[in-house]
Amino acid sequence: MKSAVWMVLFMSAVFSSFQKINSQLVVNLTVIHNATSLGAVCLDGSPPGYHLHRGFGSGAQNWILQMEGGAWCNDELSCYLRSKTAYGSSLYMGSWNFSGILSNDPNMNPDFYNWNRVFLRYCDGASFAGNSEYRNGTKRLYFRGLRIWDAIVHDLFPEGLQHAEKALLSGCSAGGLATFLHCDNFSQLFPETTIVKCMSDAGFFLDVKDKSGYNNIRHFFRSLVKFQGVEQSLSEKCVNSHHDPYLCFFPQHALKHIRIPYFVLNSAYDVTQVDNIFVPLSSDPCGHWKNCKLNYTMCTPNEINILQGYRSQMLKALRSTKFLENGGGMFINSCFSHCQSEEQYSWFAPLSPKVHNKTIAVAVGDWYFGREVSVEVDCPYPCNPTCLKPNSLIQIVDLQGRAQNLNVTEKNPHKKNSCSH
Template sequence: MIGLLLVLLPISGLSMDLRKLDAYPGAQCLDGTPGAYYIEKSSKAGNKRWQLFFEGGGWCYNDKDCANRALGQLGSSSDYPSTIGRQGGVASPDCDINPTFCEYNSVYLKYCDGNSFSGALDGSVTVKETGQELFFRGSYILDAILEDLVENEGMDEVEELNLSGCSAGGLSTFLHSDHVRDKVQQLVGRPLSKYGSTPVSGFFLMNRQNVHDEFVMAEQIKTIFSLSNATHGVHRACIEGTTDAEKKWLCNTAPEVMKYMDSPIFVLDSSFDSWQSGCIMMNKAVDYDNTPTKDMPNGNCGSADGWEECAVAPENCGAEEIYGVVEYQGSFIRLLTGTQGYQNDHSGAFIYECFTHCAAAGDEYASIAINGVLMKDAVNLWWDSLGVSSTKSFLPKLYGLDSTNPNSSCQ
């Protein structure tokens, strides 16, 4: 089974207007077109309260893969519509679904650089097979968006700011949370009264073997890290703290960056995410000659020999396979809770058992519960506690060895 396309499409709600970064020459998508974002201002927030949301969409893993990506909206802004609808879940304008941020000014950061807004290549890459010229400028796009919001959209008055995003956008949230806080405070010339991030389904176990002990995802991320010059576009303290040059690519992953984070974060994720199961745990490598097309990226997800049915749903997993699933859940929780970023005051998590991806960016945000507490209410408790008290985390139980899910709200 070829990999799934990870794109968080905006859904219903208020209209957001396109802003292209034509005034920022270095802020380019893969194909050289200008980066962009969408914005919808709230009459109730003034210019004081803002939420920035990173678009998702997987990654590209070599020059040919990125060239295919440059032909669509995940690599080019040439076909972006002038307006889109608002997102759901933690970014929804519906206060019944999203009581915390429904009335904030909403910004949707369009993803077109192939590596979670982390590319920092001043030049370009010429694709061997096609001669296409590729630009890896995601970190420049991010900074240009922040500058444009402050200079032209009223964010110079910001007091409260939440950073979020789903999937590859969730990883962007981990990678850039500290930087966004510092950059915005630098631009406005003062500290924010409240800042925190809510990454959705972005804590990927990228440095992990698949079920056949092959480091497929690790090799893919190593390649895009190098190709995009992300050494200069990911978490600076992580890069400086990683003395082994061969391991700096790990700073392109959430578990490693969480060791260095110091801004408040509340992680929203599944301990057995439906994308990770197929595309990290149960994937297969793709050779260069069979690089996926722009419509089917991310490798041979769910194709690990003997695991094809288990990759589709945990209830399909046999007795031996479910041990692997439970072990994966345990690794996920151990890696998350052992980091500095998680253990900081005012940080925490809502980690559920549901076999989903990006649930916190949809209606399940208002229905999934842990010990009677809905995800939306857990986020509200965390946001209200910032600067006042420490944050309580909500952690999952593991799957039963008969493949049963212990969380009834996942049904």
């Protein structure tokens, strides 16, 4: 009887917490109409936009710029289709729910709740980095991510960004990758007295071969950089150190040349990378990995062993950059997830994932404010009991994170399309 009463009380407390998590702040879209005169436009030619919620109190002079994610487009068809969505046109954009690192609730975002928080909308398809356009008859596509980035930043300057005492450039997924491309030039906007740091959430996309030995993601990023004119946004030092400039679109190559303190937040088994890069359809034409990709608790021992190899490659790539020697930090957990800073349940909540008893929010705060060294690397799956499980209570109340289809799969010319085991 006592255990039943305890369970009822526990469930009531948990659902109460979930209701609070769901009571998010809704922020309207600010459209930069005059950006069109500068050629800073979305794929369809519409003006770019962002969402700003003002800081207050001790955070009134501090700023977070959070770059939206949403995969990429690397050819006419994918970019045209994208231009008919909010990921390619401000005509389809609306208000945005601020949660996680964007929350204004100190109980949900203890270190950054009263900062000026900005969410940059992503409508170019190349991580805010392209600078060209495409014409084919009457069809016209604008690849102006670099100009969009400049237009948003300069629109925010008279709003108070120019007087920032502290600033954090962050982003999720393709937006997380964008922070690697813009971190140093972002820091150059401010005087030396401004504390500027950068963070990527689920943006550390690996330069890695898929499980069949073919490097799909290299082919995808090469075509993306060429098609959208991204090369001018890449680090000059990085480009000079590689025979192919497009390699500097990969975070593990770009990070070696970033001089600003950097924090890498990533799952060691990032579901978007596993599903689309490490085990894409082209490497599994018969669908042997289908059950594992739908529900990781159904992975076979051999599949888990292969995924452990992916984790090892990620940790090796991170260590090779030596970014920790420059005031860097990281939180690499063993949860099957993607984008953890914008979702309240994973950022800071009663059942948030932890590494060494730290939530992501605490780890990031410790790093940014220099409270202590923040290098948290989880043990290999399935050791962490705080990771959310499939069909868990949190998923039942529809708080599951976004998983984005990258569409990076290309036909492997070296592999026969055979369904033999």
